[in-house]
């Protein structure tokens with residue numbers, strides 16, 4: 001029997017064999033010529049993944065929260081007005097980070113959990129708050145809600161506000177066009193749809209964001225995050241020259257270069273379509289099992305994960321049963337309903353077989369925990385979606 005479990009949580013995800021192989025190469029010097037080339041390639045490629053040819057990429061050791069911290073630390077000064085478009089737990093986190101740097105934060109909240117604020121509500125909040133910056137959580141991993149980033153960004157740009165997008169659970173799996181949509185800072189972490197083990201904070205900053213940093217009246221209140229330190233390093237590696245501020249995580253950067261190569265080889269449009277298709281199939285299976293999803297409308301449903309309520313309102317041993325079937329899924333995260341739902345990630349190297357295996361594991365586990373489900377109904381619904389392609 002194979003004892004390896006299938007990891008289907010919304011990050012970290014399962015990684016491709018070549019990405020994992022790159023992690024195990026002998027660690028080299030961060031100023032060795034081959035590493036300079038690798039880092040330069042990863043930085044160039046990151047701009048292609050973010051569709052941000054005009055932006056400055058930053059890759060530093062840390063998690064997604066550090067990328068959020070870096071964004072706020074560099075472009076927020078005490079007293080600046082910031083508007084957080086709140087679709088869940090990670091929007092709450094952005095509000096907390098912005099406040100830590102002295103911003104006056106206004107929030108425009110989704111009318112209820114599983115929803116997103118209307119464009120009208122966002123527009124009027126931008127106008128009335130006179131904010132200098134807005135943040136958008138592209139996919140809030142606590143709710144599975146995907147926000148209409150392009151529309152929100154457009155409204156903010158009309159008021160001259162900087163647009164910051166937390167793309168930790170979206171970039172590499174959902175459509176995000178940084179330059180075209182006028183996003184000033186897009187950020188993510190390595191462990192989700194970018195397809196690299198945890199440990200890298202990834203960010204791209206527009207000329208406007210870099211200008212805002214340059215024209216600050218007060219110093220950046222975070223030594224490690226200051227773009228004044230990191231920008232020359234990123235520019236050096238992109239020019240295929242060495243640089244040093246903090247030691248880069250050499251093996252992770254090697255993995256990143258491999259993964260970005262794979263992502264660009266697949267092509268951004270195709271990759272987004274594949275994620276959507278697999279997600280549609282998975283969600284069809286979840287609906288066939290009678291499970292209700294958190295996002296209230298179909299067009300709010302993220303392609304990178306599925307968040308579904310437990311039948312009967314409680315967990316009732318379901319996750320343990322799914323684990324005994326060899327699949328790891330995640331419990332709830334949003335504090336208001338944490339015990340009432342669970343989450344399944346489907347990003348990156350995920351395949352049709354993974355989707356079917358996970359649906360089968362959920363279906364059998366539901367039946368064993370006393371719920372009504374027709375054996376094979378979930379996979380039949382998913383296969384129907386696959387057959388339609």
Ligand code: PMP
Nearest residue numbers: 063064065090139141168169189
């Ligand atoms: N934002 C979103 C949308 C996330 O999903 C996460 C992680 N789940 C974070 C931010 C924080 O990232 P990290 O856990 O890597 O610090």
